[in-house]
Amino acid sequence: xxxxxxxxxxxxxxxxxxxxxxxxxxxxxxxxxxxxxxxxxxxxxxxxxxxxxxxxxxxxxxxxxxxxxxxxxxxxxxxxxxxxxxxxxxxxxxxxxxxxxxxxxxxxxxxx
Amino acid sequence: xxxxxxxxxxxxxxxxxxxxxxxxxxxxxxxxxxxxxxxxxxxxxxxxxxxxxxxxxxxxxxxxxxxxxxxxxxxxxxxxxxxxxxxxxxxxxxxxxxxxxxxxxxxxxxxxxxxxxxxxxxxxxxxxxxxxxxxxxxxxxxxxxxxxxxxxxxxxxxxxxxxxxxxxxxxxxxxxxxxxxxxxxxxxxxxxxxxxxxxxxxxxxxxxxxxxxxxxxxxxxxxxxxxxxxxxxxxxxxxxxxxxxxxxxxxxxxxxxxxxxxxxxxxxxxxxxxxxxxxxxxxxxxxxxxxxxxxxxxxxxxxxxxxxxxxxxxxxxxxxxxxxxxxxxxxxxxxxxxxxxxxxxxxxxxxxxxxxxxxxxxxxxxxxxxxxxxxxxxxxxxxxxxxxxxxxxxxxxxxxxxxxxxxxxxxxxxxxxxxxxxxxxxxxxxxxxxxxxxxxx
Numbered sequence: 001x002x003x004x005x006x007x008x009x010x011x012x013x014x015x016x017x018x019x020x021x022x023x024x025x026x027x028x029x030x031x032x033x034x035x036x037x038x039x040x041x042x043x044x045x046x047x048x049x050x051x052x053x054x055x056x057x058x059x060x061x062x063x064x065x066x067x068x069x070x071x072x073x074x075x076x077x078x079x080x081x082x083x084x085x086x087x088x089x090x091x092x093x094x095x096x097x098x099x100x101x102x103x104x105x106x107x108x109x110x111x112x
Numbered sequence: 113x114x115x116x117x118x119x120x121x122x123x124x125x126x127x128x129x130x131x132x133x134x135x136x137x138x139x140x141x142x143x144x145x146x147x148x149x150x151x152x153x154x155x156x157x158x159x160x161x162x163x164x165x166x167x168x169x170x171x172x173x174x175x176x177x178x179x180x181x182x183x184x185x186x187x188x189x190x191x192x193x194x195x196x197x198x199x200x201x202x203x204x205x206x207x208x209x210x211x212x213x214x215x216x217x218x219x220x221x222x223x224x225x226x227x228x229x230x231x232x233x234x235x236x237x238x239x240x241x242x243x244x245x246x247x248x249x250x251x252x253x254x255x256x257x258x259x260x261x262x263x264x265x266x267x268x269x270x271x272x273x274x275x276x277x278x279x280x281x282x283x284x285x286x287x288x289x290x291x292x293x294x295x296x297x298x299x300x301x302x303x304x305x306x307x308x309x310x311x312x313x314x315x316x317x318x319x320x321x322x323x324x325x326x327x328x329x330x331x332x333x334x335x336x337x338x339x340x341x342x343x344x345x346x347x348x349x350x351x352x353x354x355x356x357x358x359x360x361x362x363x364x365x366x367x368x369x370x371x372x373x374x375x376x377x378x379x380x381x382x383x384x385x386x387x388x389x390x391x392x393x394x395x396x397x398x399x400x401x402x403x404x405x406x407x408x409x410x411x412x413x414x415x416x417x418x419x420x421x422x423x424x425x426x427x428x429x430x431x432x433x434x435x436x437x438x439x440x441x442x443x444x445x446x447x448x449x450x451x452x453x454x455x456x457x458x459x460x461x462x463x464x465x466x467x468x469x470x471x472x473x474x475x476x477x478x479x480x481x482x483x484x485x486x487x488x489x490x491x492x493x494x495x496x497x498x499x500x501x502x503x504x505x506x507x508x509x510x511x512x513x514x515x516x517x518x519x520x521x522x523x524x525x526x527x528x529x530x531x532x533x534x535x536x537x538x539x540x541x542x543x544x545x546x547x548x549x550x551x552x553x
Contacts, residue, residue: 044339045394045400046340046343047404047405047408048445048448049444051338051339052335
């Protein structure tokens with residue numbers, strides 16, 4: 001099993017959700033987070049004064065998937081979140097040791 | 113305001129009024145008859161002007177600060193409004209509008225403390241004096257409240273209350289007496305300040321700079337302070353100020369008449385024009401027209417037309433709007449970049465400069481050449497300009513010196529004007545007031 005975590009632009013959440021749904025993913029977690037990468041935040045100007053906003057709003061999505069779906073899931077996020085502009089985000093894949101569905105007690109692949 | 117009071121000095125009963133004035137100082141208006149139309153309008157205008165502070169200015173300023181300080185700004189505005197109202201009743205109104213005896217040129221006396229001797233039947237011009245008192249009270253509320261914009265995000269709450277209270281008594285009440293009370297020395301010189309370019313905006317603007325100088329900048333100023341946390345709140349407040357300003361300037365005619373109607377008209381035109389100018393300047397300079405910029409232009413236009421509003425016509429209003437947009441826009445940058453003063457929400461650049469600009473421009477724009485309603489009797493443009501400049505210099509000098517003394521005294525009383533650095537970084541809401549503005553759970 002793998003755990004896929006991706007940081008994306010907030011307005012791309014819906015298209016990522018659709019793409020993941022099409023790839024057979026049945027559940028995910030999304031959180032509002034702040035961060036920056038090579039984009040290094042942005043500059044806002046109020047009354048002529050420049051303000052450096054270092055941390056930009058981003059959305060973090062987390063999906064646990066069986067090994068055989070990882071490539072599809074990464075591809076779906078990559079497609080759904082892509083705008084071609086700086087700040088599109090990143091995808092990280094971790095090994096996942098175990099999973100439990102709380103209601104039924106099912107474990108691992110059965111719990112995903 | 114001046115036109116109404118000056119009407120009383122018509123030659124026909126000048127002598128009679130003078131003798132009454134000498135015998136019973138505050139009975140000079142008793143010759144006028146009550147006018148219910150005037151009263152109805154000034155009651156309405158009073159509500160409009162209070163609405164400018166509560167909640168207009170509170171929201172305008174509240175949206176411009178960090179989210180961890182928004183409640184402290186709302187708190188400042190509302191608490192100052194309460195304190196100024198009570199002080200205005202106790203002593204402020206008397207110092208501004210009663211007869212000061214031997215010192216009458218400079219300050220009123222104590223005869224109207226706690227509205228002594230003023231009942232339901234007492235008139236001020238054609239309206240009940242209680243209405244005049246309340247209308248003027250809303251001005252005494254918003255003027256110290258304007259200064260809040262200079263010192264947000266780092267000042268002790270106790271210092272806010274002390275500074276505002278002393279300032280009302282030492283700066284606001286005397287300057288009001290100079291300009292709007294018929295014994296005042298600037299009033300007698302024929303200074304033109306229809307609704308408070310000198311009394312409200314110049315006093316608050318220059319005093320803001322003095323407070324900022326004593327208080328110091330916010331942590332991280334100028335390069336690392338946070339942007340406005342809620343521009344939508346800023347715009348909401350600015351629009352309330354705009355509507356309320358109809359009462360501020362239109363009400364300053366102190367009558368339901370053509371002067372009120374024209375004041376309201378030119379007020380709106382100047383505000384709209386200055387908004388467009390500010391927006392255009394930003395658009396050109398930075399590639400994007402911003403909401404905060406647009407509504408800052410609105411306030412600049414409103415402040416600048418204020419002293420001129422009863423004296424200029426629509427053409428004058430357009431000119432004032434353009435001038436306000438350009439000059440105040442430029443001054444925001446001068447104060448922050450060249451002078452390096454953290455007048456955090458630009459009180460001096462918008463109100464001080466705007467009010468001063470209007471005070472000078474009215475000497476030209478009140479002439480029929482620009483569609484205005486004429487210079488004061490016997491005045492030329494040159495002499496009027498001299499009077500306006502004298503009024504401005506005296507107002508600015510007195511406000512600056514008195515505020516300097518006030519901040520020294522208050523610094524002593526409160527053990528320094530600032531919160532400590534940790535409290536500043538954590539935010540005034542939680543450290544000073546124990547509250548949090550936005551709870552997202």
